[in-house]
Amino acid sequence: RKEVEQDPGPFNVPEGATVAFNCTYSNSASQSFFWYRQDCRKEPKLLMSVYSSGNEDGRFTAQLNRASQYISLLIRDSKLSDSATYLCVVGNNFNKFYFGSGTKLNVKP
């Protein structure tokens, strides 16, 4: 079983739409959680960390559900520039970070 599982998509949404991604992780002892963004043929870059109480950064909201072992990312008012692959990342207490395969988002005009 993979450490981190994501729906690969693609999610095709119009500009202005709200879209949500989920990912699940297998290790209940995982300590840290992130969402990274990767543009086509580019390196991954941190979008936001995910905290137990949930957190928001502008149009982006991340939630963590430890009991069900899933993480979510909500994007409101989608922009064309949000088109990318979103990677769910889970870290254990040994500084090992496991990346999901990514969910591809296409925002259409």
Place this chain on the structure above:
Amino acid sequence: DAGVIQSPRHEVTEMGQEVTLRCKPISGHDYLFWYRQTMMRGLELLIYFNNNVPIDDSGMPEDRFSAKMPNASFSTLKIQPSEPRDSAVYFCASSLYPGPRRDGTGELFFGEGSRLTVL
């Protein structure tokens, strides 16, 4: 400030040849990670170093792969001999302290990657 610097950006080689990928982490970062990305398997952690010492190499696929970090500003990933199934994008990443910190020090900073094709 310069980010993580990797070289070469692209490498095309023939099966059986030795390949050496290089990485210069961000100055002051104590952690260095080597990842491999393919369509089939996504991003896989190969090995990571803390203060130049290899901490976990359990992701290194086989003995053909080796990694070194002779000093705080340089690391290499070597494949000898290379095989077509090694074709992938190899990313190096560095971090001051990996983990969720509100001051942003937990982030992994990735280089632009080295795209390897083994024919």
